[in-house]
Amino acid sequence: MNSPCPKNIVEKVTEVGSLPQTLAAVLKVINNPNSAADEIADTISRDVSLTTRVLRMVNSAQFGRKRKVTKVSEAVIIMGINSIKVLTLSSSVFGMVTDGEFFKKCNIKRIWRHLIETASNARAIAEEIGYKEPEEAFVAGIIHDLGIILMLLYYREEYLEVVPKMGTDKEGIESAERSIFGLTHGEVGSAMTSAWKLPSNLTFVVENHHKLAADIIAEESALNNIVALADRLTIGPFENYAPDIEKNIEFVQSACGALKLSSEAVNRIRKESILESIKLAEYLDLDIGDILDILTEANEKLAELYFSLEKIYVEKRNLQKRFRETATEPVHH
Numbered sequence: 001m002n003s004p005c006p007k008n009i010v011e012k013v014t015e016v017g018s019l020p021q022t023l024a025a026v027l028k029v030i031n032n033p034n035s036a037a038d039e040i041a042d043t044i045s046r047d048v049s050l051t052t053r054v055l056r057m058v059n060s061a062q063f064g065r066k067r068k069v070t071k072v073s074e075a076v077i078i079m080g081i082n083s084i085k086v087l088t089l090s091s092s093v094f095g096m097v098t099d100g101e102f103f104k105k106c107n108i109k110r111i112w113r114h115l116i117e118t119a120s121n122a123r124a125i126a127e128e129i130g131y132k133e134p135e136e137a138f139v140a141g142i143i144h145d146l147g148i149i150l151m152l153l154y155y156r157e158e159y160l161e162v163v164p165k166m167g168t169d170k171e172g173i174e175s176a177e178r179s180i181f182g183l184t185h186g187e188v189g190s191a192m193t194s195a196w197k198l199p200s201n202l203t204f205v206v207e208n209h210h211k212l213a214a215d216i217i218a219e220e221s222a223l224n225n226i227v228a229l230a231d232r233l234t235i236g237p238f239e240n241y242a243p244d245i246e247k248n249i250e251f252v253q254s255a256c257g258a259l260k261l262s263s264e265a266v267n268r269i270r271k272e273s274i275l276e277s278i279k280l281a282e283y284l285d286l287d288i289g290d291i292l293d294i295l296t297e298a299n300e301k302l303a304e305l306y307f308s309l310e311k312i313y314v315e316k317r318n319l320q321k322r323f324r325e326t327a328t329e330p331v332h333h
């Protein structure tokens with residue numbers, strides 16, 4: 001197969017001309033530092049379907065609060081210009097792929113579910129650790145795998161070759177992508193978010209959410225690590241994508257350490273996220289699949305996790321036992 005060249009991919013994907021007209025107009029107003037909040041609201045309001053999606057997103061980000069937001073102008077004030085910008089853009093991305101023909105060969109329901117679960121987990125983690133803007137974490141969760149959606153939109157045939165590689169070669173998503181495209185969904189997504197001039201901490205998350213960031217810039221690494229952990233607590237975006245469960249446990253433990261989050265809290269968030277995501281999907285009017293299937297799969301995943309943890313525990317105990325035995329063995333001269 002002739003793989004597209006990385007530079008062309010980024011150029012093609014970030015071409016602003018490929019954005020719908022309203023979105024281009026919204027982007028122009030939003031990126032102008034002199035734009036007033038009502039001017040932004042006004043531009044969004046001109047497009048009925050965009051307005052509906054933005055309000056749905058805002059209300060789901062506000063999920064659990066008593067009052068429903070019904071006007072874009074209100075939404076801009078509540079969420080702040082930066083979040084509105086991201087929500088507008090990500091709802092446009094959701095909007096781009098409502099066309100059923102587009103995703104016949106891949107399970108889009110699973111991708112939506114992955115994004116929603118990640119967003120809901122990210123907000124719960126943010127709230128738990130007292131991160132200053134839980135909504136920002138929610139938005140970052142929605143947008144973190146933007147690169148996957150863009151690659152499926154513009155290079156679907158090629159990207160569908162990446163999908164089976166994630167499982168069979170046990171390479172993981174990023175190295176499977178690199179072997180076919182020469183770049184990862186994080187790089188594609190962050191090229192897009194930089195072109196959209198999204199806040200730098202969001203671009204950082206889009207690019208780096210598969211690793212834990214050390215404290216390069218405290219602010220950005222906190223948001224990145226929140227989303228990185230949130231991402232690992234969900235089902236992956238593809239059936240084939242199944243990172244090694246023991247490595248996953250290790251990753252979750254380091255993330256908890258970095259974020260100073262207890263394992264009890266993580267387990268609670270993990271459990272709550274399934275129901276929360278089902279509710280969120282209903283709210284956003286996104287089809288994430290059959291509820292019974294989702295619950296069954298969640299149960300299987302928890303059982304798998306339990307057995308792995310038990311295995312690790314037994315290994316650790318045997319190791320300690322052997323260590324004690326060697327330590328107490330008499331030394332012969």
Ligand SMILES: [Fe+2]
Binds near residue numbers: 185210
């Ligand atoms: Fe990702």
Ligand SMILES: [Fe+2]
Binds near residue numbers: 145
């Ligand atoms: Fe992800």
